[in-house]
Amino acid sequence: MTTTSKPPAASAVEQNVYKVFPNDLNSKYTVFGGLVMSLCDRTALIVAERHSGKTCVTAAVDSLNFLAPARAGDTLVVKAAVNRSWRSSMEIGVHVAAEDSFSGDTRHVVSAYLTFVALDEAGKPASVPAVAPQSDVETKRYEEAGERRAIRLAARSR
Template sequence: MNDKLHKYVSASAIDSHVYKVFPNDLNAHQTAFGGMIMANCDRLCLVAGERHSGRVCVTAAVDSFAFRAPAKGNDTLVFKVSVNRTWHSSMEIGVRVIAENSYTREERHIVSAYFTFVALDESGKPIPVPEIIPETDEQKRRYQEADMRREARLKMRKDLKRSRSRGDNGGAG
């Protein structure tokens, strides 16, 4: 197998990046500011995408960003990131965030998110990326689900374009 054309999920995954939540990370409700968590997810997904592609990458879409529970001051956030699937020049990269109490080791799943990144060549144009090879049953499940999310995203884009061409321009966008 040519390493330039195929890569295993484990070759670019981030298994446990940690971030300690300090008082400056809290919002008025005294929970971790969601934008800080989102920014960390985006940066870590970028690292996984660049590791996988060997190229500069940019965020193209965020299909889902679900906050399941709040993180609190003094929690330790544990980020787990992996490339779920690749297409021609794009990659779906999933991230799961766990909030851990460092004293008791109690864990709470607080975020699941799916980002799409595109690899770029030297002139800023999309460039092909290696195919991803899922190794475990969980990676194979995420691989299949990524295609479902992509199909839904493309259908939504097509439906919105058709709606706008009929003059339905309500709202932002």
């Protein structure tokens, strides 16, 4: 039986950590942006597959903003949760911080919104459970996700 709705906490990734080594750096000796993007995509994929219970693919990435650099020795701490779902698609919000594990200082490095689509065994979009927000913050994310979807789909049809 398909669950009709699930709270974000049921699928959220609270903390995916990645220790930065020198081979993760760009020529400016800060963390290569593609590494952070990949971490965001992988972490969000886990949320999408937990929420839907199905294989998912990335359909779109929007608002991926690099706010501060991360450096060798930092620990990247990735958090992700589903904001809202529609028939077969889900918006996942991702937050990445760089932590100095000696001092405990953290910097907000990236925020991003990714859209995933769940697929059935034939590789066609498949229905997913609704998201049932449980808190004011989750309700705000749910509502704002609706506004972002409208912009996303308008851009897609251009």
